[in-house]
Amino acid sequence: MSTIFSQIVEGEIPARVVYEDETTIAFLDANPLAPGHTLVIPKDEYERLNDVPDDVAPDLYAAIHQLVPAVEDAVDADASTVAFNNGAEAGQEVPHVHCHIVPRFDDDRAGP
Ligand code: 5GP
Numbered sequence: 441m442s443t444i445f446s447q448i449v450e451g452e453i454p455a456r457v458v459y460e461d462e463t464t465i466a467f468l469d470a471n472p473l474a475p476g477h478t479l480v481i482p483k484d485e486y487e488r489l490n491d492v493p494d495d496v497a498p499d500l501y502a503a504i505h506q507l508v509p510a511v512e513d514a515v516d517a518d519a520s521t522v523a524f525n526n527g528a529e530a531g532q533e534v535p536h537v538h539c540h541i542v543p544r545f546d547d548d549r550a551g552p
Contacts, residue, residue: 442485443485443534443535443536444534444536445479445481445485445534445536445538446485446536448465448467449465449481449483455467455468455470456468458478458507458510458511459480459503459506459507459510461499461503462483462499463482463483463484463496463499463500464480464481464482464483464499464500464502464503465480465481465483466478466479466480466481466503466507467479469540473540473542474515474517474542474543474544474545474548475515475543476511476514476515476517476541476543477540477541477542477543478507478511478540478541479538479539479540479541480500480503480504480507480538480539480541481500481536481537481538481539482496482499482500482537484496485536486536486537487535487536487537488526488527488532488537489524489526489537491537492537500537500539504522504539504541507541508520508522508541511541511543512543515543517543517544517545518544518545518546519543519544520541520542520543520544521540521541521542521544522539522540522541522542523539523540523542524537524538524539524540525540
């Protein structure tokens with residue numbers, strides 16, 4: 441199976457890539473909930489968080505850790521919602537682990 445996110449990793453589908461290292465890539469969400477809405481994914485395809493191997497998980501976390509303040513700064517956000525929809529019943533539409541970084545603003549009332 442090749443998810444739409446794997447096709448982004450392979451460069452088969454265009455995306456605004458904002459970060460990339462050996463195991464992890466981040467790009468802007470195509471349907472942003474707020475300006476700067478970013479998705480952080482492992483390059484290899486794992487459906488759920490529990491499927492991410494022990495030697496890959498730290499890289500994913502390190503990228504998130506670095507990107508949260510960078511995304512907030514980039515759009516001058518006051519805060520951010522950082523979330524995984526982990527499984528279809530939780531609203532996960534793309535079966536390839538992804539972390540949402542959604543910038544939040546003082547006057548925004550509607551969360552994701
Ligand atoms: P989920 O509901 O699975 O947690 O979130 C999937 C996210 O992927 C959604 O926010 C959706 O807008 C985003 N998305 C779906 N297809 C594409 C795509 O082809 N490119 C990009 N950049 N984002 C996508």
